[in-house]
Amino acid sequence: MRTYCSDVEERNVNKYGVNELRKMFLDFFESKGHLVMKSFSLVPHNDNSLLLINSGMAPLKPYFTGQEIPPRKRVTTCQKCIRTGDIENIGKTDRHGTFFEMLGNFSFGDYFKHEAIAWCWEFLTEVVGLEADRLYPSVYLDDDEAFDIWNKEIGIPAERIFRFGKEDNFWEHGSGPCGPCSEVYYDRGEKYGCGKPGCTVGCECDRYIEVWNNVFTQFDNDGHGNYTDLSQKNIDTGMGLERLAAVVQDVESIFDVDTIQALRNRVCELAGKTYKEKHEWDVSIRIVTDHIRSATFMISDGIMPSNEGRGYVLRRIIRRAARHGRLLGIEGDFLANLSSTVIEGSKDGYPELEEKKDFIFNVLTQEESKFNKTIDQGLNILAEMEENMEKEGRTQLSGEDAFRLYDTYGFPLDLTMEILEEKNLTIDEEGFQAAMKEQKEKARKARKVTNYMGADVTVYESIDPAITSEFVGYDKLSWESGVTAMTTEEAVVDALTDGESGTIIVAQTPFYGTMGGQCGDTGVIRCGDGEFVVQDTIHLAGGKIGHIGRMTSGMIKLGDKVELSVNPAGRADTCKNHSATHLLQKALRTVLGSHVEQAGSYVDAHRLRFDFSHFSAMTPEELAKVEQIVNDEINAHLPVRTSVMTLEDAKKTGAMALFGEKYGDSVRVVQMGDFSTELCGGTHVANTGDIAVFKILSESGVAAGVRRIEALTGPGVFAYYKELEDRLSEAAKIVKATPANLAEKLTHLMAEVKQLSSENESLKSKAARESLGNVMDQVKEIKGVKLLAAKADGADMNGLRDLGDQLKEKLGEGVVVLASEKDGKVNLVAMATDSAMAQGAHAGNLIKGIAALVGGGGGGRPNMAQAGGKNPAGIPQAIAEVEKVLEGQLK
Numbered sequence: 001m002r003t004y005c006s007d008v009e010e011r012n013v014n015k016y017g018v019n020e021l022r023k024m025f026l027d028f029f030e031s032k033g034h035l036v037m038k039s040f041s042l043v044p045h046n047d048n049s050l051l052l053i054n055s056g057m058a059p060l061k062p063y064f065t066g067q068e069i070p071p072r073k074r075v076t077t078c079q080k081c082i083r084t085g086d087i088e089n090i091g092k093t094d095r096h097g098t099f100f101e102m103l104g105n106f107s108f109g110d111y112f113k114h115e116a117i118a119w120c121w122e123f124l125t126e127v128v129g130l131e132a133d134r135l136y137p138s139v140y141l142d143d144d145e146a147f148d149i150w151n152k153e154i155g156i157p158a159e160r161i162f163r164f165g166k167e168d169n170f171w172e173h174g175s176g177p178c179g180p181c182s183e184v185y186y187d188r189g190e191k192y193g194c195g196k197p198g199c200t201v202g203c204e205c206d207r208y209i210e211v212w213n214n215v216f217t218q219f220d221n222d223g224h225g226n227y228t229d230l231s232q233k234n235i236d237t238g239m240g241l242e243r244l245a246a247v248v249q250d251v252e253s254i255f256d257v258d259t260i261q262a263l264r265n266r267v268c269e270l271a272g273k274t275y276k277e278k279h280e281w282d283v284s285i286r287i288v289t290d291h292i293r294s295a296t297f298m299i300s301d302g303i304m305p306s307n308e309g310r311g312y313v314l315r316r317i318i319r320r321a322a323r324h325g326r327l328l329g330i331e332g333d334f335l336a337n338l339s340s341t342v343i344e345g346s347k348d349g350y351p352e353l354e355e356k357k358d359f360i361f362n363v364l365t366q367e368e369s370k371f372n373k374t375i376d377q378g379l380n381i382l383a384e385m386e387e388n389m390e391k392e393g394r395t396q397l398s399g400e401d402a403f404r405l406y407d408t409y410g411f412p413l414d415l416t417m418e419i420l421e422e423k424n425l426t427i428d429e430e431g432f433q434a435a436m437k438e439q440k441e442k443a444r445k446a447r448k449v450t451n452y453m454g455a456d457v458t459v460y461e462s463i464d465p466a467i468t469s470e471f472v473g474y475d476k477l478s479w480e481s482g483v484t485a486m487t488t489e490e491a492v493v494d495a496l497t498d499g500e501s502g503t504i505i506v507a508q509t510p511f512y513g514t515m516g517g518q519c520g521d522t523g524v525i526r527c528g529d530g531e532f533v534v535q536d537t538i539h540l541a542g543g544k545i546g547h548i549g550r551m552t553s554g555m556i557k558l559g560d561k562v563e564l565s566v567n568p569a570g571r572a573d574t575c576k577n578h579s580a581t582h583l584l585q586k587a588l589r590t591v592l593g594s595h596v597e598q599a600g601s602y603v604d605a606h607r608l609r610f611d612f613s614h615f616s617a618m619t620p621e622e623l624a625k626v627e628q629i630v631n632d633e634i635n636a637h638l639p640v641r642t643s644v645m646t647l648e649d650a651k652k653t654g655a656m657a658l659f660g661e662k663y664g665d666s667v668r669v670v671q672m673g674d675f676s677t678e679l680c681g682g683t684h685v686a687n688t689g690d691i692a693v694f695k696i697l698s699e700s701g702v703a704a705g706v707r708r709i710e711a712l713t714g715p716g717v718f719a720y721y722k723e724l725e726d727r728l729s730e731a732a733k734i735v736k737a738t739p740a741n742l743a744e745k746l747t748h749l750m751a752e753v754k755q756l757s758s759e760n761e762s763l764k765s766k767a768a769r770e771s772l773g774n775v776m777d778q779v780k781e782i783k784g785v786k787l788l789a790a791k792a793d794g795a796d797m798n799g800l801r802d803l804g805d806q807l808k809e810k811l812g813e814g815v816v817v818l819a820s821e822k823d824g825k826v827n828l829v830a831m832a833t834d835s836a837m838a839q840g841a842h843a844g845n846l847i848k849g850i851a852a853l854v855g856g857g858g859g860g861r862p863n864m865a866q867a868g869g870k871n872p873a874g875i876p877q878a879i880a881e882v883e884k885v886l887e888g889q890l891k
Contacts, residue, residue, distance in 0.1 A: 014129055015249045017258045019348040021128070022078050022101070022241055028123050029076035029105045032115075037071070039080045039101075039350065041301045043310065043499045045553060051310050052082040052298075056104035056238045063108050064177060064217065064234055073110035078103050078241065078349060080297050084313055087414065088421075091287035091324070094253035095206075098317065099294040101241035101349075109232035113182075116214050116235045117149045120184060124212065128248060134187040136201045136208065138162040140169040140180030146216070150182070162201050171215045175223030177230060184212040186247050211247055212239045255286055259345035264289045266341045271328035284324035291321035292335055296342040299360045300353050302497055305367045306489075310499065316412040318367050323375065323415060333368045336361035371410055378409030382419065389425065399431015406432070407439065460540050462492045463505070469545035473510030473521070474642070474683060477566040481506040483527075483558055485544070495557040496532065503546040504532060504556065510566050511537040513545045517601035518578055518682040523566040530554035570605040571683065576691045576713045577608035579640060579672070579684045580630065583694070584610050584709065585656065586676040587629040591622055598656075599706045603682075607697075607712055614707045618699050630694045637689035638673030645669060655679050693717045761798070776810060782883060783890040785836050786814030789882040791875055795820040797866060800829045808833065815841050817882045819854070819875045826854040826869035828878070837862050840890045849885035853878040 016024065026036050040059035044050040053059055056079040062068035063075075079102045089096045105119070117137075124130045137156055139146040141163045150156045162185075163169075172178030185201045185208045193199050193207035201208045217234040219227040245257040255264055264275060267288050273281045298314045305315035318335065325334055339360055347354040385401050397420060405411040417427050463485045472479055485505040486493050496502045504525055511534060514520040520537030525547060534549040547564075556562060581601050589596045592614055600611035618626075650657075650667050656678045670680045672688055685691060692714040702708045712720055728739045737745035775790045788811055792803055800818050807816045813835040820827045828851060830843040843865040851857050851867040854874040858867025 016128065016245075017249075018241060018245045018345075019259070021245055021248065022103070022349050024127055025103045025123065025239075025241075026076055026078060028127050029074075029119070032074070032105075032119055034074040034076040034105060035072040037075055037077045039078055041498075042080060042082055042298055043301055043303065045498060051313065052084075053079065054081050054083045055079070056081070056102035057106065057236045060106060060236075063106075064236070066232075070108045073108050074106070075108070076105045080350070082294055082298065082313070084317075087316075087320075088418065090290055091283040091285075094255050094282075094286060097242070097254055097290045097293075099290065099297060100243075100254075102238050103241050103244070104238040105235070106237070107235035109234060112218075112233050112235060113146055113149055113214075113216055114153070116216070116237055117146065117154065117182065120212050120214060120237065121154050124184065128244075130186060130247070136160055136162065136185045136187065138164050138169060138181075138183045138185065138201065140182070141165050143169075143180040143182070143216075146180065146182045146214075164202070168202075171217075171236075172221055175221050177217045177234070178219050178221045178227075179215060179217040179233075182214040182216070183210050185209065186211050188247065188250070192252070206252075209243065209247060211244055213237060255289060260289060260293070262345055263293065263338065263341045266338060267325075267328070270330050270334055270337070271325070273328055281328065284327045287324045288321045288328070288338070291317045291324075292338045293342050295321065295335070295364060296339045296353065296360055297346075297350075299363045300350070300356050303499070304363065304488075306501075312412070315367065316414055318364065319371050319410065319412055319415055320418070322368050322371050326375070333365055333372065335364040335368050339364055374409040378405055378411050379419075381405065381409065382411075382416065386420075386423070386425065395424070396426045396428055399428040399433070400435050402427045402432045403435035403439070406436075459487050459490060459492065460503075460544075460546070463487070463540075463542075463544065465542050467505060468507075468543035469505060470508045471510075471512065471545065472508050473512055473566060476510045477568050477571060479508060479510045479564050480561060481508045481564060483556065483560050483562055486556075486558055495555055496551045497555045498551050498553055501550045503548050504534075504562075505540075505544050505546055506562065506564065509537075509545050509547070509564055511545065511547055511564060512566075512571075512683055513537045513539040515539055516680065516682050517581075517603060518574060519602070519604040521566045521574075522570050523564070525549075525556065525562050525564050527556050527560045527562040528554065530556040530560075532556055572690075573605040573714060573716070574603060575683050575685045577603040577605070577716075578682050579688065580634075580691055580694050580711065580713045581608055581610050582670065582672060582676045582678050582680070582684075583630045583633050583688065583691075584608075584626070584711070585612070585678070587626045587633075588612055588614075588709075590629060591626050592618070606716060607710065609708060609710050611702060611706055611708045613705055615705050617701065618707065623696055623699055627694060627696050633672070633675050634688045634691045634694060636673065636675075637687055638675060639687055640684050641671045642684070643669050643671075650679060653677050695720060775807070779811065779814075780883065782887050783839070785839055785841060785886070785890055786811055787817070787883065787886055788814065789817040789879050790819075791879060792818050792820045794822055795827065796822050797827045797829070797868075800827050801864075801866070804829045804831045815843070815846070815886060817846065817850075817879070819878060821872040821875060824870075824872065826856060826872055826875060828854065828856070828858065828867040828869065830860075830865045832863055834863075841886060842889055845889065846882065846885055850878040850881045853881060 030036050040053060042053050044053055044058065050058060056077060057064070059079065060075070063070040081100050081102050082098055084098050086096055087098060090098060107116070124135060125132050137150045139150065139161060147161055147163070150161050151158055169181040169183065170178070171181055188207055188209060190207070192205070194203060194205035199205060199207060215236040217236060218230055220230050221227055242254040242257055242260065246254055249257055251257060254260055264285060267285050268275055273285065275282060275285055295314060295318050303310050303314050305311055305318060307315070321335060340357070343353040343357050382405060385397060389395065389397065397416070402413060402416050405416050406413060413427070413429070413432055420427060467484045483504060484507055486496055486502060488496070488500060488502045493502070496504070511521040511523060512518065514537065521534070522536070523534045525532040525534060530551065531553045532549055532551050534547045536548045538546050538548060540546050581603060585596070585598055595613060597613045598610070599613055602609040644666055646665060647667050650669050653669060654677055655669050667679050668681050669677060670684055671677045695712045695717045697710045697712060699707060699709050728742065732739050732742045735742070735745050735749060775788060778790055779786050779788050781787070788807060792800060795803060800820055804816050804818050808831050813833045815836050816831045818829045828847055830846045832841040832843045842862045844860040844862060847865040847867045848859050851869060854869030855871030856867050856869025859865055
């Protein structure tokens with residue numbers, strides 16, 4: 001089809017700037033009865049499906065789903081967005097960016113297609129002044145209603161309206177509201193085109209660019225492809241501000257529009273480089289330009305660099321920008337300098353940037369400075385790793401090495417990947433994640449009361465020492481109290497907001513802090529719309545109890561009255577495991593003797609661990625007896641009583657105390673019927689029957705004279721047996737048996753495997769002999785000693801040794817050397833008889849003399865030796881070399 005204006009190149013459009021276009025759009029839709037709403041934060045509110053806001057409609061989802069009532073049925077916004085799904089392409093092209101602004105007008109059950117299309121056309125042609133004959137609408141294949149509106153109401157000729165299928169023009173995301181789209185494309189002219197015949201709307205080149213997308217949410221998808229009409233039809237329309245500016249200003253890409261170009265030019269100025277002069281420079285210039293925009297806006301919304309979640313995204317963006325600044329030759333810290341240009345260009349639409357600029361500059365400078373301290377060292381270490389990879393013939397960096405760069409030098413995985421990708425090298429990502437998991441587990445186990453999630457203890461030392469906490473949770477799981485102190489991971493603060501991690505300290509708490517082997521409680525702290533999820537509870541110096549966690553919504557401030565709620569299921573299961581350790585200790589003393597003393601313990605909601613003094617491994621019979629005693633006392637439903645008394649009175653009750661533990665004047669005594677009495681400050685069940693059941697998983701040694709039992713109680717035991725049952729059923733299914741006859745079936749299979757293995761060995765031996773053929777005519781004499789050196793195809797080391805023994809017997813006296821290739825590797829065997837050894841032959845030295853030729857090494861005794869190698873191509877040379885090496889050995 002002939003394009004409508006393929007030969008039109010003159011432009012009469014006013015070249016409005018980004019800030020002008022933003023205001024024009026919002027003013028236009030305000031004139032159409034829309035409420036102009038400020039851009040929402042980049043931090044999603046109550047939306048776990050998103051890490052960062054990535055579209056104009058994302059923060060409005062509650063209005064579309066009916067969860068919340070919109071402030072007005074017509075709304076318009078210019079929403080700041082971050083997308084990092086294709087961050088690896090940023091810079092490589094001038095199309096991709098991580099930060100963008102999305103203009104949008106929305107209707108919640110108010111106007112629909114007629115108004116949406118008419119206003120779209122009016123804004124583009126009359127307000128912005130884009131030439132009508134350069135604009136091309138598209139509609140969904142079956143959306144005749146939209147087609148007719150464009151054709152009959154707007155007056156677009158039918159041949160200029162494009163119908164596209166579901167992939168292009170139907171918006172849906174699983175089940176729920178969905179609907180067709182109608183996009184508007186703009187013809188930028190031949191200079192942006194590919195020049196191919198038939199180039200038109202839908203071509204991959206940069207000539208026809210989508211500037212507007214109308215989404216008509218009119219159906220409900222049940223998730224199985226069945227669509228019904230929605231009673232409330234909605235409009236979700238959007239347009240990328242930067243893309244519109246590129247069209248209006250008639251420039252190649254978003255990096256050339258006025259505000260971004262000013263930033264790009266500033267990058268070039270700092271670097272002393274010219275844009276569009278060298279491809280590598282352009283890549284780095286675009287990365288720095290894009291990333292400093294993203295970082296500036298993210299920090300303005302309270303996102304801080306960290307090693308997880310959106311904080312990790314920010315850290316990754318900042319460090320990527322810092323590295324590419326260095327590649328451009330920019331010296332010292334420069335990101336705050338560039339950020340001032342971002343703020344200058346965007347403060348008209350986002351005045352909060354100017355208000356928070358000192359904070360933004362400070363965060364950027366600190367993060368860049370941290371990275372600069374280690375980047376050179378890290379790059380040197382990475383260079384060494386690359387050299388080692390080259391020497392070893394590897395093209396993949398190990399996960400452990402990648403994690404060392406991350407953990408020690410602050411290199412995000414993506415940064416290491418990018419650097420290696422430039423040299424066509426890769427990373428073992430699974431190995432990296434495994435190393436990360438292992439380090440987190442070690443850190444968690446090593447955490448003590450003075451440790452804060454790996455952060456320095458000084459954050460707690462800065463809290464007023466007069467602040468203390470009281471535990472009130474022995475018989476209560478919820479409590480109201482005032483917030484007396486708060487910290488982030490790095491500082492004492494007056495408030496924690498949505499998405500932030502930190503610690504909250506209150507005057508009185510029902511949360512048990514990790515102590516005495518019992519892990520801390522988890523739960524929730526609430527105040528108004530503020531919600532803080534407690535992930536751990538710890539004791540701090542000066543009698544303070546810290547609730548460590550994360551704000552999931554709203555804000556909590558110093559002095560707020562908060563409601564603290566412990567996770568009841570977690571507490572209940574922890575109590576079961578803790579009480580079981582008391583029963584276990586008494587059972588061990590009953591079975592093994594009074595020398596048994598507690599040497600340590602750990603209990604949480606999932607399991608229990610108990611360390612005790614004993615000098616030999618327990619027998620299966622002893623373990624069974626201990627387990628039976630504990631279960632008997634559980635079934636006896638013993639009442640559990642706690643009382644506070646003097647240490648002297650406690651001793652009179654016969655209460656067990658921890659060896660070497662220092663106790664105050666008053667102690668807490670826990671009695672389980674007449675069976676067990678111990679000093680303990682932890683939480684327990686009210687009756688041993690609450691534990692339900694006890695199961696020992698393992699018994700092992702952990703130190704000289706110290707043994708360890710790992711066990712489960714209650715739900716943990718049932719889950720354990722369910723998993724065993726599932727595994728047993730799966731195993732039975734694999735061998736086409738049932739759990740009942742699995743043992744019998746496996747016995748038959750093992751006998752069959754043994755027989756087949758024997759037959760296989762015989763066949764391999766036979767095949768190796770046949771591959772040699774009649775080799776006795778290859779026997780040579782070297783200084784009176786017979787030598788047989790040959791290649792046997794496909795034999796493994798065992799087969800090669802068997803074959804060597806047979807040939808040595810045939811040879812009578814002399815030396816046999818055999819080589820084989822199997823699965824890309826080389827096996828070598830050498831054998832010498834007594835007579836040959838008497839004349840100087842040495843099988844071990846003979847192997848050493850030829851192994852290097854097949855890329856391997858080995859050796860052995862004078863009468864028999866073997867070696868492996870990884871270069872099958874060297875076998876002929878190795879066989880030929882045998883004669884020379886043997887000749888050198890013989891007298």
